[in-house]
Amino acid sequence: MADHEAAGERNSSAQEVGEFLRRRREQIAQRWADETLFRTVFTMSRDEAVEACRAVVEALAAVAVADQVDNLGAAGFIAVRDQLGRMVASRTRTGAGSTQIADEVAALRTPVAELLRSELEGSPSGRTEECSVTLTALMGTLRLVVLETALNAGQELIDRQRLQLLEVATPVIKLWDGVVAVPLIGTLDSARSQVVMESLLDAVVSQQARFAILDITGVPTVDSLVAQHLMKTVAAARLMGAECIVSGIRPAIAQTIVHLGIDLGSVITRASLADALAYALHEQGSVVVDRNRTGTSAR
Amino acid sequence: MTGPIHGSPGAHVPVLKLGGILLVTLQGELHDRAAEQLQQDIGEAIEASSVTGVVIDISGVEIVDSFLGRVFAEIAAQAKLLAAQTVVAGMRPAVAITLVELGLTLPGLRTALDAQQAMLMLDPASVPVPHSPVRRESP
Amino acid sequence: MTETSGSVTACLPIHSDMDLAWVRQHVRQTAAQLGFGLVEQTKLVTAASELARNTLVHGGGGQVESTALTSGISRGLRLTFRDEGPGITDIQRALSDGYTSGGGLGLGLGGARRLVHEFSIDSRPDEGTAVTVICWVGGAPHPRQEGR
Numbered sequence: 001m002a003d004h005e006a007a008g009e010r011n012s013s014a015q016e017v018g019e020f021l022r023r024r025r026e027q028i029a030q031r032w033a034d035e036t037l038f039r040t041v042f043t044m045s046r047d048e049a050v051e052a053c054r055a056v057v058e059a060l061a062a063v064a065v066a067d068q069v070d071n072l073g074a075a076g077f078i079a080v081r082d083q084l085g086r087m088v089a090s091r092t093r094t095g096a097g098s099t100q101i102a103d104e105v106a107a108l109r110t111p112v113a114e115l116l117r118s119e120l121e122g123s124p125s126g127r128t129e130e131c132s133v134t135l136t137a138l139m140g141t142l143r144l145v146v147l148e149t150a151l152n153a154g155q156e157l158i159d160r161q162r163l164q165l166l167e168v169a170t171p172v173i174k175l176w177d178g179v180v181a182v183p184l185i186g187t188l189d190s191a192r193s194q195v196v197m198e199s200l201l202d203a204v205v206s207q208q209a210r211f212a213i214l215d216i217t218g219v220p221t222v223d224s225l226v227a228q229h230l231m232k233t234v235a236a237a238r239l240m241g242a243e244c245i246v247s248g249i250r251p252a253i254a255q256t257i258v259h260l261g262i263d264l265g266s267v268i269t270r271a272s273l274a275d276a277l278a279y280a281l282h283e284q285g286s287v288v289v290d291r292n293r294t295g296t297s298a299r
Numbered sequence: 300m301t302g303p304i305h306g307s308p309g310a311h312v313p314v315l316k317l318g319g320i321l322l323v324t325l326q327g328e329l330h331d332r333a334a335e336q337l338q339q340d341i342g343e344a345i346e347a348s349s350v351t352g353v354v355i356d357i358s359g360v361e362i363v364d365s366f367l368g369r370v371f372a373e374i375a376a377q378a379k380l381l382a383a384q385t386v387v388a389g390m391r392p393a394v395a396i397t398l399v400e401l402g403l404t405l406p407g408l409r410t411a412l413d414a415q416q417a418m419l420m421l422d423p424a425s426v427p428v429p430h431s432p433v434r435r436e437s438p
Numbered sequence: 439m440t441e442t443s444g445s446v447t448a449c450l451p452i453h454s455d456m457d458l459a460w461v462r463q464h465v466r467q468t469a470a471q472l473g474f475g476l477v478e479q480t481k482l483v484t485a486a487s488e489l490a491r492n493t494l495v496h497g498g499g500g501q502v503e504s505t506a507l508t509s510g511i512s513r514g515l516r517l518t519f520r521d522e523g524p525g526i527t528d529i530q531r532a533l534s535d536g537y538t539s540g541g542g543l544g545l546g547l548g549g550a551r552r553l554v555h556e557f558s559i560d561s562r563p564d565e566g567t568a569v570t571v572i573c574w575v576g577g578a579p580h581p582r583q584e585g586r
Contacts, residue, residue, distance in 0.1 A: 152511040159576065191577065198477060201392035208412055235404045236395035241388060241411035328462065331455040331491075362462065362480055364487040365549060393480035401484060401549035 013130045017116070017138065018064030020131075021057055024115055029053035031111040037104040040094065041087045052087070056080050060138055069138040077145050088150045098150045105146045109139040163195075170196045172203040179280045180209040181273065183248075185218030193229035200233065204242045211280035212237050215273045217248030227262045234267050243268065243283070247276035312337045314344050319351040320421055321383075322414065326359040334370045341374055345381045352421030353378050356414040358389030368403045375408050386410065388417035452490050452519070453499040461490045461502055465517065468504055472513050473575050482515065482573045485553040488546045489519045489569050497521020497567055507572065514555075514574040522566040529559055 021028065032038055033049040042049035062076035063069060091101050116135055120128045170192070172182045180203040182196060200212050214230060216222065222230075230246055237244040247270040249257070257264060270276040281288060312333060315322040321344055323337065341353060355371065357363065363371075375385035388411040390398075398404070411417035448468075450461055465486040469479045486502070493500040500521030507514040526532045533548045547569075551557040556572035 155511055163576075194477075197396060198392065201395060204412070205392060210412060210416075232396075232399045235399045236392070239387075239395040239398055239405065239410055240390045240392065241413075241416060328459045330459055361466070362483050362487060364484050364491070365546060366487075366491060391480075393477045396477055397480045397484045397553065400481060400552050401488075402552065403549070 013127070013134045014064050014067045014069050014138075017069075017131055017134045018061045018066075020116060020119060021061035021064060021112075024119070025054055025057045025061070027115060028057050028112055031115075032056070032108055035104070035107055035111070037087070037091070037101070037108065040096075041090045052083060055083060056142075060142060063141070064134070064138055069134055070141060072141060072144055072148065074141075077142075081145070081149060084146055084149045085153055088146060089153050092150070092153065098147060098154075101150055102143055102147055105143045106139070108142075109136065112139070170199055172199050174203070174207050174209075175213070175277055176281065176286070178207070178209050178284055179211045179213065179277060180204060180207050181213035181215055181276075183215045183218060183273070187221070188219055188226045188229065190225070190229070193226065193233075197229065197233045197236065200244075201236055201240060204237060204240055210242055210284060212242050212244045213273065213276045213280065214244060214246045215248045215276070216246060216253070217250070217273065219248075219253070222249075222253045222256055224260050224262055227257060227260070227264065231264070231267060243280075245270055245276040245279060247271070247273045311340065314340050316344065316348065316350070317418070318422065319349060320418060321345070321350050321353045322356065322418075323354065324356045324359070324414070327361070329360070329367065331366060334367055338370055338374050338377070342377050342381070345378060345383050350381075350383050352383055352418075353385040354411075354414055354417040354421065355385065355387045356389050356417070357387060357394075358391065358413065360394065361391070363390070363394050363398055365401060365403055368398065368401075368405060371408060372405055384409065384421055386417040386420055388412070388414045448504045450502050450504075451499075452493045452501055452521075455494070458487060458490050458494065462487050464504065465515075468506070469515055469573075472506060472515055474515075474573070475576075478573065478575070481553040485550040485571055485573075486517055488550040488553075489517070489571065492546050492569070493519045493521045493523075493567075496526075497523030500566070507574075509574075512574050512576070514572055516570065516572045518568055518570045520566065520568045525563040525565055525567055526559070526561040527563055529561060533559075 029050050030053075032053040033042075033046055038049040038053055042052060059076045059080040062079075063071070063074045066074060066076060068074035068076070088101060091104075096104075113132060113135060116132060117128065120131060170182055170184065172180055175181050180200065182200050182203075184196065188196070196214075200214070203209060204212050214233060216230075219226070234244040234246070245268045246264070249269055249271070268279070270279055312323060312325060312329070314337075315324075321341060323341065344350065345353070353374065355374070360367075371385075371387055378385045386409045387405075390410065409420065411420055448464065450464055451457055452461060462483050466479060466483045469482050474482065490502060493502070498521060500519065500523070503518045503520070505516045505518075507516050533551065547559075550569075550571065554571040554573050555577070556570075558570045559567065560570075561567040
């Protein structure tokens with residue numbers, strides 16, 4: 001048999017499978033709707049499950065017709081990636097591991113294979129075999145696509161949690177009417193500095209704060225990048241009409257700042273958070289009275 | 300998410316006079332020509348009557364690029380020549396962060412959290428507000 | 439999987455300051471749909487505004503092409519500003535802050551570069567200029583400095 005003939009044969013088997021999938025879309029969808037994967041995701045309505053199944057069958061058919069049964073990135077799969085992503089996310093939430101999800105996808109092959117076999121009854125046996133091999137390859141690819149989607153979903157979850165962790169690690173506190181502060185603890189990297197800047201500035205708006213204090217007592221080191229972020233925050237606060245004070249610069253850090261030749265000239269700094277608060281109160285005209293010292297009577 | 304495009308390209312931004320202060324409230328999208336027109340209108344308004352301050356409220360503005368930034372700076376410089384102070388009020392955090400990243404820190408410009416604070420800065424007597432500038436604090 | 443692929447391309451003309459407003463609106467909407475946060479949206483829209491104005495003022499008008507990108511799990515937006523103007527003879531100088539040939543603050547190109555994750559210029563004297571910028575949702579997928 002000549003090479004090009006063999007290739008032609010294989011092409012048409014993929015196309016045949018594709019056409020078969022399109023022809024039998026309704027039946028396959030009905031059967032899949034009862035499989036674990038779809039049943040457990042679409043618990044509310046079977047119609048929804050069938051609808052989702054139709055979309056997946058349609059996508060597989062498109063991939064097969066385009067003769068791309070082995071191609072993870074086939075255009076046909078793009079259409080169902082979103083849907084598969086939602087399904088995977090829903091299965092993951094109910095505690096299914098990626099192996100289990102992969103097994104559930106694998107289980108989808110059997111009903112389709114049965115249909116295909118009965119449809120091809122009477123065709124030459126070589127043909128039947130070829131089509132069923134193609135179908136197996138196609139379903140294998142679907143399984144990989146689902147797995148890949150599952151891994152990506154996991155990565156997205158990690159990213160989201162990382163961001164949440166960042167936000168949790170930078171609480172903005174209202175110290176007084178018109179004074180907010182964020183005590184920074186730990187290493188400041190670019191991503192964290194960004195979150196700090198945004199939460200502090202949001203607090204300036206929501207608290208109508210004319211003063212914002214960045215306390216870096218808990219920050220082990222300040223390099224030029226961190227200093228740059230601090231100065232950007234100060235500049236942004238100023239544009240919004242608030243004054244930003246950096247407090248808690250320990251002697252070692254002060255030394256580094258001088259060493260690095262960083263000019264914090266335009267930034268108001270104070271040794272401690274208390275000093276920064278005192279400055280802010282003084283600036284906005286608030287007077288704190290010590291009752292014991294002045295002897296004024298208590299209310 | 301996005302404000303509608305306000306007015307036609309040549310539309311005037313209303314300039315309000317409150318006592319000795321001009322109040323300009325910018326909203327949504329501002330066309331270049333409208334911004335330049337505003338600059339001219341403010342100059343004329345200051346000249347026409349005794350104005351000691353200009354408040355530009357940009358709390359409704361979603362982006363400020365270097366063009367609009369330049370317009371603000373020029374309004375301030377021009378007002379200063381006519382003996383009036385300019386305060387830009389209510390810049391949103393996202394806008395402020397972007398301007399700093401852009402390299403536009405507008406050093407010559409005074410800023411305030413909102414229009415009321417800006418009015419207070421320019422003329423403490425002019426603002427009929429319930430709470431006085433010096434607040435009584437209770438911890 | 440990390441290959442960058444694009445889809446959904448829109449093309450907008452830049453011939454007047456009305457068009458600048460439309461470009462800003464379009465970029466804002468597209469960025470919001472792609473899931474950009476408010477600050478990222480604002481940076482991207484501002485960069486687009488700077489570049490579109492460059493296209494209008496220095497390039498004598500042109501167009502912007504916007505493409506939604508996918509790279510692995512990251513999503514992004516690519517904007518390409520094209521004009522058939524005089525071109526930029528000294529790109530390094532044009533990128534430096536304070537350089538201006540059109541009465542602005544001279545922050546257009548350099549400033550826009552700081553607002554996006556990827557930035558490139560292709561300019562030929564007397565043929566025109568194409569500036570391409572890319573922003574990724576939640577930051578660059580392949581950090582420039584750290585590398586991987």
